[in-house]
Amino acid sequence: MIFQTVLFYAFAGVLLLAALGVVFFRNPVHSIMCLVLAFFQSAVLWMLIEAEFLAIVLVLVYVGAVMVLFLFVVMMLDVNLESVKRGLTRYAPLAAIIALVMTAELIQVIWLKGQEAGLTGAFTPYPEGYNNTKALGSVLYTEHVYAFEIAAVVLLLAIVAAITLTMRKRPGLKVQNIAKQVAVRAKDRIRVIKMDPEERS
Amino acid sequence: MMDFLLSSWDALPPTVQYLTITMFKIVIVTVGVILTVAFSTYFERKVIGSMQSRVGPNRVGPLGLGQPFADVIKLLIKEIIVPSSSDKFLFVIAPLLSLIPALAAWAVIPLNGSFVIADINAGLLYVLALTSVGVYGVILAGWATNSKYAFLGAMRSAAQIVAYEIAMGFALVGVLMAAGSLNLGEIVRAQEGGVSNWFLIWLFPLFLVYWISGVAETNRAPFDVAEGESEIVAGFHVEYSGVAFALFFLAEYANMVLISALTAIFFLGGWASPFEGWTFLEGTPLAFLMAGSFFWLAAKICFFMYTFFWLRATFPRYRYDQIMRLGWKVFIPVTIVWIVVEGVLAWLRVGPWAGLGS
Numbered sequence: 081m082i083f084q085t086v087l088f089y090a091f092a093g094v095l096l097l098a099a100l101g102v103v104f105f106r107n108p109v110h111s112i113m114c115l116v117l118a119f120f121q122s123a124v125l126w127m128l129i130e131a132e133f134l135a136i137v138l139v140l141v142y143v144g145a146v147m148v149l150f151l152f153v154v155m156m157l158d159v160n161l162e163s164v165k166r167g168l169t170r171y172a173p174l175a176a177i178i179a180l181v182m183t184a185e186l187i188q189v190i191w192l193k194g195q196e197a198g199l200t201g202a203f204t205p206y207p208e209g210y211n212n213t214k215a216l217g218s219v220l221y222t223e224h225v226y227a228f229e230i231a232a233v234v235l236l237l238a239i240v241a242a243i244t245l246t247m248r249k250r251p252g253l254k255v256q257n258i259a260k261q262v263a264v265r266a267k268d269r270i271r272v273i274k275m276d277p278e279e280r281s
Numbered sequence: 282m283m284d285f286l287l288s289s290w291d292a293l294p295p296t297v298q299y300l301t302i303t304m305f306k307i308v309i310v311t312v313g314v315i316l317t318v319a320f321s322t323y324f325e326r327k328v329i330g331s332m333q334s335r336v337g338p339n340r341v342g343p344l345g346l347g348q349p350f351a352d353v354i355k356l357l358i359k360e361i362i363v364p365s366s367s368d369k370f371l372f373v374i375a376p377l378l379s380l381i382p383a384l385a386a387w388a389v390i391p392l393n394g395s396f397v398i399a400d401i402n403a404g405l406l407y408v409l410a411l412t413s414v415g416v417y418g419v420i421l422a423g424w425a426t427n428s429k430y431a432f433l434g435a436m437r438s439a440a441q442i443v444a445y446e447i448a449m450g451f452a453l454v455g456v457l458m459a460a461g462s463l464n465l466g467e468i469v470r471a472q473e474g475g476v477s478n479w480f481l482i483w484l485f486p487l488f489l490v491y492w493i494s495g496v497a498e499t500n501r502a503p504f505d506v507a508e509g510e511s512e513i514v515a516g517f518h519v520e521y522s523g524v525a526f527a528l529f530f531l532a533e534y535a536n537m538v539l540i541s542a543l544t545a546i547f548f549l550g551g552w553a554s555p556f557e558g559w560t561f562l563e564g565t566p567l568a569f570l571m572a573g574s575f576f577w578l579a580a581k582i583c584f585f586m587y588t589f590f591w592l593r594a595t596f597p598r599y600r601y602d603q604i605m606r607l608g609w610k611v612f613i614p615v616t617i618v619w620i621v622v623e624g625v626l627a628w629l630r631v632g633p634w635a636g637l638g639s
Binding site for chain 1 (some may be wrong): 402476
C-alpha cells in the first residue's frame, strides 16, 4: 500500500511538472513533448487504480494519434517566439480567472460531493480476475448502446464535414487511374501492322 | 552451497522474488531481441546477396558470421556529430524514443505456453499503443536535426505511419472478434489444433492488410519513402552518426522482429504447432513436432523476416501518393468489409465462432 502511495505521488508530481512545462516552455515543440509526458503520467495514474483499458486507450488515442497530428502542425508553423512570450503576460489575468473557476468546480466535485457520497482516500483493489476491459465493453454495448452509437455518428459527421470543408475541386488536374493503367494490354498501346514489302522499281 | 542459495532465496520477501524473476526475464528477452537484430542484418545481406547473385558478407569469422559484431564495433567507435543548429536535447533523445517502444512491446509477447513477462488482459491494446508511440522518434529526429532533408523524411514518415496504423488497428479488431480476447496468450490458444484453426484461413484479407501495413509501419522497402536514398539522402537520420545512428538501425530491426512475431501470433498460431491434428505421428520419432514450443514461434518469425528481405530485393519503392492511396482507399475499406463479413460468419456460427453460445 505504501509502495503504491509513493508511486502515486511520484507520477502525480511529474504530471504536474509536465503540465507546467506545457505552459512555460518557449518552444511549442517542447511544450507538446511535455504534454505527451503528461498523458503518459496520467495513464500510469489510471493504471494504479486498475483502469487499464482507459490508461492504454489514453496512450493509444492521445499520444499515438492526436499528439502526432499536433506535432505535425506545430512543426510546420513558423512560430514567432517573441509574440508568444508577450501573449503569456497579456492573457495572464484572464487565465487566472479561468483557473480559479475551474479550481472552485473541482473542489465542488471532488471534495463536497465526495463527502456526501462518503468516499475515502483509500482505493480498494478489485478481486482477482477482474477484467476492466470486459466490464467496460459489456456496459458500453448493452446499457449505453444508444449513446455509444450517437457518439459514433457525431464523429462520422465531423469527419465528413472536415473533408467537405477542405476539399476543393481544381479544374484541369491530372489524375492517374491506376486500375486502368494496370489493366492496359499491349494491343491498346501499339498496333502491329502487317504489310507486304513494296516492290522495288 | 546449493541448499544455502535456495534457503536464502526462500527467505526473500515475495515482492523481491517477483522483481528479481521479472528483471531476469526482461534481460533474457531484451538480449535475445538484440541478438536477433544483429544476426538478421547478416541474414538480410546474405539473402539479398544471393537474390542478386552476389556472395554477401564472408570475411569476418566463419561464413562471415562475425560481421554483425564488426559492424557494431565500427559504429561504437565512430564520432557522434551533433549539428550546431540542432535542438540538442531532442536530437539526442529521438533515437531512444524510437528504440524504447520497440523493446517495451515485447513485455506482452508470449514466447511459449508459459513464458511471458507480463500476462495482461489488454495485451493487444498495449501492443497497438506502443507501436503507435514509435513514430515520435522519427518525427523528432527529423525536426531536431534542423535540416530540410531530415524534415521532409519526418513528414513523410508521420503521414505514412498514421495512415497505416488505422488499417492495422482495424485488422486487429478482426483478430479479437475471432479470438474473443485481448490477451495474446488467449489469442494463440484460440488457434491451437493445427493449421485449419489458424486465423490465417478465416481472416486472410486481414492477414494481408496487417502484414503489408506492418511493412509500411517499419518504413521498410517498398514503403521506405521516409529514407528514400535517391531523393532525400537518408531522410530523418541524415545527420546521425555513430551510436545514435546505430540506435535507429536497432529500432528499425527490432520493430521488424516485433511485427513478424505479432503477425505469427495473430494469424499463424504463435507457438502452436502446425501439426497438432496429425495424430498418426504419435509413437513415431516425429511425435515431438506436434507439441507447441518456442521453436515454432521462432520459425514463423524467421519466415516473416525472410519475407521482409524478399520484398526489399524484389519491389521498387512506392511513390508517395500511391502509398497514401493504398493505405486510405484500399486497406481501410477492405478491413471494414471483412469485419462485416466476420459479423455475418459469427452470426451463422461457422469457423472459429462455431463454439459460440447463442
